[in-house]
Amino acid sequence: MNEYEEDRINSNNNLEEDQDRILDWEEGLPTAADDLIPLSQLLIPPDLATAFNVSAQSSRTAIEVNRASRLTLSNLRKPNLLASINRSLPYDDPTVIDSEEGEVEEEAVIVKRARRVVWNPLLHKRFVEVVAHLGVEKAVPKAIMCLMNVEGLTRENVASHLQKYRLFLKKRISIDHHDFDQRMPPLMAPPVFGMAAAYGLQ
DNA sequence: CGTCATATCT
DNA sequence: GAGATATGAC
Numbered sequence: 617m618n619e620y621e622e623d624r625i626n627s628n629n630n631l632e633e634d635q636d637r638i639l640d641w642e643e644g645l646p647t648a649a650d651d652l653i654p655l656s657q658l659l660i661p662p663d664l665a666t667a668f669n670v671s672a673q674s675s676r677t678a679i680e681v682n683r684a685s686r687l688t689l690s691n692l693r694k695p696n697l698l699a700s701i702n703r704s705l706p707y708d709d710p711t712v713i714d715s716e717e718g719e720v721e722e723e724a725v726i727v728k729r730a731r732r733v734v735w736n737p738l739l740h741k742r743f744v745e746v747v748a749h750l751g752v753e754k755a756v757p758k759a760i761m762c763l764m765n766v767e768g769l770t771r772e773n774v775a776s777h778l779q780k781y782r783l784f785l786k787k788r789i790s791i792d793h794h795d796f797d798q799r800m801p802p803l804m805a806p807p808v809f810g811m812a813a814a815y816g817l818q
Numbered sequence: 819c820g821t822c823a824t825a826t827c828t
Numbered sequence: 829g830a831g832a833t834a835t836g837a838c
Contacts, residue, residue, distance in 0.1 A: 732827080732828095732832080732833055732834070733832095733833070733834095734832085734833090735832080735833085756819080756820060756821095757819080757820065757821095758819070758820085771819085771820095772833095772834070772835080773833080773834085775819095775820070775821080776832090776833055776834060776835085777832095777833080778820095778821095779821075779822075780831095780832075780833080782821095820838105821837105821838085822836100822837090822838085823835105823836090823837085823838100824834100824835085824836090824837100825833105825834080825835070825836090826832100826833085826834070826835085827831105827832085827833080827834085828830100828831085828832080828833100
């Protein structure tokens with residue numbers, strides 16, 4: 617399995633969790649460094665763990681802590697939506713790119729150039745909402761892109777997706793006309809209003 | 819800039 | 829080969 621498919625699968629599995637997690641991410645965060653327990657410190661001291669018959673927490677090396685920190689930071693710098701979009705950002709930050717002394721881990725920070733946009737359900741949902749909100753005449757690539765407000769998403773990306781979306785609507789409508797099974801793949805569920813009306817067929 | 823046909827991936 | 833996305837011509 618290549619990276620492309622891995623990304624795709626990972627994101628699809630974590631969509632909802634990511635979104636929820638991000639929403640209340642910033643609430644109740646400690647402000648002073650003093651409030652934070654160092655990552656390297658065990659939450660339950662070994663003797664206490666033994667006393668209460670709790671399996672001991674494995675201790676963490678400095679390298680592990682450092683790696684976890686970098687991973688967290690790289691996730692934090694992604695905008696909310698992108699955190700759940702399976703697409704790597706075009707990072708330029710060399711401190712993020714370079715891994716230390718040959719550590720090669722699967723969890724290493726993603727540093728490659730942005731690959732093709734994958735319109736996962738969450739991203740598509742946003743697209744559909746924006747298209748519906750704009751209405752027919754105004755639902756053009758640039759406007760959609762602006763309202764979606766997803767970092768890294770280009771006008772071309774949107775235009776391409778819009779083309780496919782319009783094709784889908786047209787197909788859906790023609791099937792509708794012949795009274796065939798109208799069930800739609802969830803990914804392409806049309807907006808309540810908007811594009812369909814634009815084609816004078818709904 | 820928007821739309822479309824088609825190229826380029828998987 | 830089909831489907832998703834990118835690209836280029838207009």
